[in-house]
Amino acid sequence: MDTSQTEQKPGIMGWIDRRFPFSSMMREHLTEYYAPKNFNFWYFFGSLLILVLVIQIITGIFLTMHYQPNAKLAFWSINQGIMNDVEGGWFIRYMHVLGASSFFVLVYFHMFRGMMYGSYKKPRELLWLVGMLLYVALSAEAFFGYLLPWGQMSFWGSNVVISLFGAIPVIGQSIAQWIRGDFVVGSPTLDRFFALHVIAVPLVLVILVFVHILALHQVGSNNPDGIEIKEHKNADGIPLDGIPFHPYYTVKDILGVAVFLAIYMGLIFFKPSGWGIVLDKLNYVPANALKTPPDIHPLWFLTPYYAILRAWPSKLLGVASLAAVYILMFLIPWLDRNPVKSARFRGVFVRINILVLSFSFILLGYLGLQPATNTYVLLGYRFTEIFFSTFWLMVYMNRVRSHMATLIWWIVMTGLFVVIDAWMVSVRAHSWGQLLESLWLPIGYVTIILGGAWFKPSLVADKPVPERVQA
Ligand code: HEM
Numbered sequence: 068m069d070t071s072q073t074e075q076k077p078g079i080m081g082w083i084d085r086r087f088p089f090s091s092m093m094r095e096h097l098t099e100y101y102a103p104k105n106f107n108f109w110y111f112f113g114s115l116l117i118l119v120l121v122i123q124i125i126t127g128i129f130l131t132m133h134y135q136p137n138a139k140l141a142f143w144s145i146n147q148g149i150m151n152d153v154e155g156g157w158f159i160r161y162m163h164v165l166g167a168s169s170f171f172v173l174v175y176f177h178m179f180r181g182m183m184y185g186s187y188k189k190p191r192e193l194l195w196l197v198g199m200l201l202y203v204a205l206s207a208e209a210f211f212g213y214l215l216p217w218g219q220m221s222f223w224g225s226n227v228v229i230s231l232f233g234a235i236p237v238i239g240q241s242i243a244q245w246i247r248g249d250f251v252v253g254s255p256t257l258d259r260f261f262a263l264h265v266i267a268v269p270l271v272l273v274i275l276v277f278v279h280i281l282a283l284h285q286v287g288s289n290n291p292d293g294i295e296i297k298e299h300k301n302a303d304g305i306p307l308d309g310i311p312f313h314p315y316y317t318v319k320d321i322l323g324v325a326v327f328l329a330i331y332m333g334l335i336f337f338k339p340s341g342w343g344i345v346l347d348k349l350n351y352v353p354a355n356a357l358k359t360p361p362d363i364h365p366l367w368f369l370t371p372y373y374a375i376l377r378a379w380p381s382k383l384l385g386v387a388s389l390a391a392v393y394i395l396m397f398l399i400p401w402l403d404r405n406p407v408k409s410a411r412f413r414g415v416f417v418r419i420n421i422l423v424l425s426f427s428f429i430l431l432g433y434l435g436l437q438p439a440t441n442t443y444v445l446l447g448y449r450f451t452e453i454f455f456s457t458f459w460l461m462v463y464m465n466r467v468r469s470h471m472a473t474l475i476w477w478i479v480m481t482g483l484f485v486v487i488d489a490w491m492v493s494v495r496a497h498s499w500g501q502l503l504e505s506l507w508l509p510i511g512y513v514t515i516i517l518g519g520a521w522f523k524p525s526l527v528a529d530k531p532v533p534e535r536v537q538a
Pocket residue numbers: 109110111112113114116117120174177178181184186187191194195196197198199201202205276279280283287288289290
């Protein structure tokens with residue numbers, strides 16, 4: 068800290084600075100934090116995520132004042148107490164419920180941006196890992212919160228998810244029982260989920276967000292061109308393509324906040340149930356352990372995982388593929404090892420692969436919301452295959468490969484699809500007739516990418532990267 072400056076500084080700010088590094092912190096993280104000058108639309112979401120975290124914590128505090136974490140009272144304390152008796156309670160609740168969904172919309176945009184611009188590559192690998200931890204903590208927070216209204220969907224949804232742990236060999240049943248605190252979901256489960264939702268996980272989230280921002284400011288922001296602005300500095304050590312975060316990006320972020328709040332409030336006032344996807348109609352019925360609803364599914368932002376789980380005829384395989392999705396997402400910085408960061412300067416197939424990864428995830432989300440009919444389950448299985456393929460194709464496209472390598476890649480991937488299909492028939496999950504009707508989907512995608520790369524390597528080759536960021 069520059070003590071000579073703070074020693075002389077008059078007034079209240081001088082008094083504070085001599086006791087706490089307030090001004091130097093503001094300088095380091097705002098007015099003298101140089102961010103690339105070419106941030107675009109995709110750079111709104113980080114600050115919006117912080118805003119939503121604050122909204123969730125504040126509305127959560129007010130909801131906790133009126134909520135009863137008790138299996139006999141929970142449902143009524145929300146549906147009668149908060150929604151009808153507490154003044155403005157409905158507004159706070161809708162803010163919290165739609166805030167949770169907004170959180171995930173924003174986080175998925177935020178992650179998509181990271182993938183497009185290679186923001187997970189050196190030196191931002193740790194930033195990505197902390198981001199992934201945030202995503203896991205966020206999913207846990209939403210899962211714990213969903214039990215609290217104690218409606219039919221809360222109760223049965225939690226039952227299904229907790230019983231997944233039972234699929235783990237040997238210790239699975241004991242883990243499931245340990246999580247529930249009972250043999251079935253009941254009062255002890257509600258008590259512990261309340262504690263985790265209200266204090267434990269929010270604390271973890273706040274700490275992780277601090278670490279995330281510190282890690283970001285250590286290495287500096289990436290940008291749509293994926294070029295390190297720190298590599299070109301002027302005589303004062305200021306990046307030539309950087310502008311101070313404050314006031315330039317604080318002003319830009321205010322626009323993002325205004326647009327976000329308009330959409331968010333619009334939904335709260337006009338479509339609070341989010342077309343039945345955010346607030347399921349089944350959750351307006353109190354939990355009943357003796358009446359299983361015909362169609363149980365988790366909240367929309369976790370339904371892609373649900374579709375992947377249902378795609379497998381074995382619960383253990385389903386749980387293993389869920390774990391694989393998270394592991395692969397954590398590993399992205401080491402799967403995509405091409406040094407060119409931004410997809411702008413990568414082959415067109417790299418961009419298509421990112422789009423197919425995202426599209427198959429969204430489609431799996433849609434399929435997970437549908438009843439478990441044969442067609443939906445089979446489509447879920449095919450798009451699970453396509454989703455996983457995008458990660459292996461990411462590895463393939465690290466560089467332009469030889470014809471031999473391309474052929475081996477194709478044989479292994481398509482061979483795997485056929486072998487898994489044969490296994491599906493052997494366990495009588497589907498018939499050959501049904502499987503052959505849709506086998507073209509994963510094989511078609513892999514063949515387009517690998518076939519294209521075989522005949523026209525420029526489709527996966529890098530383009531020249533400019534020295535400095537573009538205006
Ligand atoms: C509560 C959740 C999160 C919050 C509050 C948050 C906040 C932020 C903020 C404020 C920034 C800087 C502004 C910006 O670049 O948009 C940022 C950057 C970044 N975040 Fe997050 N983030 C969260 C979750 C995630 C997740 C889930 C990932 C990925 C797995 C992630 C990966 C990144 C990366 C790679 C950057 C740097 C982007 C670049 O410089 O191009 N974040 N985050």
